[in-house]
Amino acid sequence: MVEKYRLPYSSATIRHEMSExxxxxxxxxxxxxxxxxxxxQGYRYYVENIMVEKMDEKLELVLREVFSDRAMKIDEVIKRSCDILSQMTNLTSLVLGPEAHTQTLEHIDLFPIDQNQAVAIFITNTGHTENRLFVEELASCCKILNERLSGTPxxxxxxxxxxxxPILAKAIKQYEVVFEAFFNAFLKFASDNxxxxxxxxxxxxxxFADIAKLKQLLGMFENSAIWREIGQDRNALKLTHSDHSSLVWMDDVAIVTSTFNLNNDESGQLMVVGPSRMEYNRVVALMEFMSKAIEKIYGKRRD
Structure with a gap:
């Protein structure tokens, strides 16, 4: 440390201070x-009292280009941002969108493409839409589903x-094929974002050289409920410069969270997971930039 940073102290003094x-x-x-x-505790003190955010200029240019495409759906923008974030930080990133249990199915619209195919569009109470391509005999199926499912969480x-x-079986000849198509599409549509x-x-x-430890952490990524719980941890360190970012430590694993607010009172969270020694100033700055950009285009602007 004395040689690298040219500190005006002796090695003995440095060792004494480190012992303290x-x-x-x-x-x-x-x-x-x-x-x-x-x-x-040391990392926590650094983040609270010493850290100065450092925005990566090259990454900022890349992200500005991503967010400049207003034609992209918010889901596509968030996923692409998540990929860029993990690539540029060499860490693991994840995004949590609005939870499925807060939305209800409002309506299903059917638009024929040709004699054998049609696109079914699912619409929720929050305005979220999803389109899926299906096979023939869907008009009757669509009518039945609207009558039975409208307003369902x-x-x-x-x-x-x-x-x-059983109702579809009486109304449609090839009901099994049609039912399976709708069933699979609904499962994907209604799944947690x-x-x-x-x-x-x-x-x-x-x-993460320990295989057991790595396996446990990778297993956590299979369950979104775990990350939603972490994102709502009341004991998380709330960063003093922002009401939307927080930090949680689990042993030597650090989890940085940044929340973004969307229209219809919905919200989502960006997260970065990595070792406790990650570059907090760089990671936090990137996540803050992305959250604000998402809100500016697709949601509520921060005060």
Whole structure:
């Protein structure tokens, strides 16, 4: 440290100060023979009192180009931003959109393409739409589904579809084919809005060399409910410069969260997951930029 940063102190003084920091809980040894590294308490102090956000200019230009395409759907923009974020930070990123249980199915519209195909569009109470391509005999099916499913919470659709199956069997000749098409489309449409990117980046981090530990963390990415709970952690460190960003530490894993507000009182969250030694100033700056850009175009603008 003395040589690298040209500090005007002796090595003995540096060792003494580091010992004091260790006693205060800001530094720790991961192994008996290892050197001292910042503890969770140390990182927390750095983020609260020392960190200065550093925006990557090259990445900012890339993101501005992404958000300049106003024709892109918000889902596409968020997914693309998530991919870029994981690529530029070499960490794992994920996005949580509005939860399925907060939306209800309002209506299904059917638009024929030719004699054998049609596009069915699902519309929720929040205005979210999704289009799927289906096969013939859908007009009757669409009418039945509208009568039976309109106003149904999305998380209840799967159960109701199974109850409607006998009704479809009486009204449609090839009801099994049509039912399966609608059933699969509804499942995807009603599923939780959740997307991850860069999970393989964890393999490059020495903190995750332990296979059991890595397996446990990767398993967490299969359950969006875990990340929603983390995103709502009341004990998370709320960054002083923003009402929308927070930090959570789990052992030597750090999770940075940035919330964005959309129209219809919906919200989503961007998250970055990586080792505790990540470049917080860079990661936080990028996530703040992305959240504000998403809100500016697709949602409510921050005060």
């Amino acid at each position: 920091l260790e006693l205060l809980g800001y530094l720790e040894k991961t192994h008996t023979s290892s050197g001292r590294v910042p503890s969770t 999305l998380f209840e659709i799967k159960a109701k579809l199974n109850l409607i199956k 959740y997307y991850t990117s860069g999970q393989n980046n964890l393999l490059n981090q020495p903190e």
